[in-house]
Amino acid sequence: MKQQAKVVRFAVPEGRGEYGTQGEREMRRSNALLEETVRQRTAELERTNARLEESLRQLQIAQAQLLFAERLATIGQLAAGLGHEINNPLAFILGNLDYVQQQLARTSGAPSPEDSQEMMEALADARDGAERVRLIVRDLKVLSHPNDMELGPVDVVATLRGAAKVAAYEVRGRARLVEALDAVPPVNAHRARLCQVFLNLLINAAHAIPPGQATRNEIRLSARMDGTTRVLVEVSDTGCGISPGNLERIFSPFFTTKPVGVGTGLGLSVCHGIVTALGGDISVESEVGRGSTFRVSLPVYEASCIEVGSSRAA
Ligand SMILES: Nc1ncnc2c1ncn2[C@@H]1O[C@H](COP(=O)(O)OP(=O)(O)O)[C@@H](O)[C@H]1O
Ligand SMILES: [Mg+2]
Secondary structure (H helix, E strand, C coil): CHHHHHHHHHCCCCCCCCHHHHHHHHHHHHHHHHHHHHHHHHHHHHHHHHHHHHHHHHHHHHHHHHHHHHHHHHHHHHHHHHHHHHHHHHHHHHHHHHHHHHHHHHCCCCCCHHHHHHHHHHHHHHHHHHHHHHHHHHHHHHHCCCCCCCCEEECHHHHHHHHHHHCHHHHCCCCEEEEEECCCCCEEECHHHHHHHHHHHHHHHHHCCCCCCCCCCEEEEEEEEECCCEEEEEEEECCCCCCHHHHCCCCCCCCCCCCECCECCCHHHHHHHHHHHCCCEEEEEEECCCEEEEEEEEEEHHHHHHHHHHHHHC
16 A cells, blocks of 8 residues: 555656656756855855954054053143143152252251251152152053953052042032042953053042042042942032933043043043943932932852853853
């Protein structure tokens, strides 16, 4: 029964003996065509993939250059203030060294104990001044580091304090700087980029307060834990605040309410890019006439290492 049914279904009709082999040939041809098409498509996909990889590489280079350019623009904005910051201790150092030189030129032989004491004090003051310059240069060096691709544990509090020192001249005369910094664990970040974020927030806060009423205004830096795996940093000011209409636009590139030469409109968009790339987030709360608070939440170093480790293992 079975065999009979088979014969009926697949029997070659009379007079069409060629049909089977022709069909096979056509099938082989269309198979070959299909294989060739697949080969071509695969090669095309590989070429497109290589082009995409190259574009990605170029975009990553461009992004790093943009970050660095924004940082240089910030340093440029700070240059005048930083010049003062360095000039003051420098004048102080030179004055004290001149004094010691004159004293030594005046006295022949060993100086009296009083003169000796005064010269020692002048030299100690000069040393303090030089130390201040050294610290300013050290804090600036963090920012001017172009090769900051290295991701690792970063001390948030030290970075915030470094940024505050670099921005000190902008803040002075506008507000008191208040610190509420808990001892928080390190976050997973690039130190220079994190410093860039905090510096941008600090300078924005300073720009929101008109000069001349430093005792009535406050810029507050705070750092604390947010749950067990995140560090929360806040930069608050008692400045002009941001209108609801502008609040939606402040993170967009080139949005600025500042005159040319003061603002680039890139600060907050760069901050947003840096923070989100680190797995963190940045948000703002503001009231016109009362001030603004920018919040940056970042994963702690240990937690992000565990996450990376477990996702690799998975
Ligand atoms: N703390 C703040 N208080 C008031 N306005 C702010 C504050 N921070 C940012 N802004 C507003 O957001 C805009 C964009 O900021 P940003 O991206 O840093 O660029 P820029 O500072 O160059 O203008 C500012 O021009 C300002 O209008
Ligand atoms: Mg800014």
